[in-house]
Amino acid sequence: MKKILTPLLVGLCLLFSGCTTVQYTYMRNLTEGTADIYFDFDAAAMKSIPDSVYIPCSATSHPINSNTPSFMTDSVVAKRYSGTTLLLRIPSGGMIMFDKSTARNVGYMVPEKVKVKMGDKEPYTVKLVGPLAAGEKQFQTKGTSPKIFWYDIY
Numbered sequence: 659m660k661k662i663l664t665p666l667l668v669g670l671c672l673l674f675s676g677c678t679t680v681q682y683t684y685m686r687n688l689t690e691g692t693a694d695i696y697f698d699f700d701a702a703a704m705k706s707i708p709d710s711v712y713i714p715c716s717a718t719s720h721p722i723n724s725n726t727p728s729f730m731t732d733s734v735v736a737k738r739y740s741g742t743t744l745l746l747r748i749p750s751g752g753m754i755m756f757d758k759s760t761a762r763n764v765g766y767m768v769p770e771k772v773k774v775k776m777g778d779k780e781p782y783t784v785k786l787v788g789p790l791a792a793g794e795k796q797f798q799t800k801g802t803s804p805k806i807f808w809y810d811i812y
Contacts, residue, residue, distance in 0.1 A: 680804035682727060682757045683786065683797065686719040687748040687811045689776060695754075696773040696781070697736060697744040704742045711736045711744060715754045722800075722808045730755050748811070774811055784809050 687693045699707060714730035734754060739745035748754055770788070775781035783794045786807060790796055797807040 680757075682755060682804055682806050684722055684726065684753060684755050684806075684808040685748065685772075685811065686753045686808065687750060688719060689811055690750055691777050692750060693748045693811050694775040694781075695736075695746040695748060696739065696775070697746070697769045698771070698773065699742050699744075699769065701742055707744070709738045713746060713754050713756055715748070715752060717749070718751055719753045722806055724801075724804060724806075726806075727755065727757070729753075776811065 685695065712733040713736055714727075715732050715734045716729045717732065720726055720729045730753075734746060734748070734752075736744040736746035746754070769786070771783050771785040771794075773781045773783055783791075784797060785794055786797050795809070797809045799805065799807045
């Protein structure tokens with residue numbers, strides 16, 4: 659029985675840990691001012707999202723690589739702005755990360771697109787994946803496992 663149970667347990671461990679794709683998504687504010695980030699969700703998803711969500715952050719920006727999550731020692735709060743929108747403010751030089759495991763822990767899904775507003779300028783949309791519409795920008799990406807997405811605000 660022990661000979662059968664050991665390979666079965668090893669197989670289950672590989673199934674639950676090795677087959678998941680790690681995905682990290684970062685935004686860096688490389689400007690002199692505070693950036694407003696708006697997360698838009700549909701009404702059905704918004705019911706499961708709390709009024710405020712803690713998102714890992716760092717007070718200073720770092721290179722985007724596989725060691726970047728170790729720099730995320732602090733957190734900022736995204737608060738409900740309107741019915742289906744959360745608002746997050748990234749300070750000058752700051753960096754945030756929203757990854758799948760953090761999102762699952764706080765009960766929301768990583769948004770497919772976000773709106774960025776800098777001071778008096780018009781807001782613009784940044785998409786994670788998919789085709790772009792007029793005026794939209796896209797996250798940069800590298801790697802396969804872990805998959806890393808990032809967007810620098812200038």
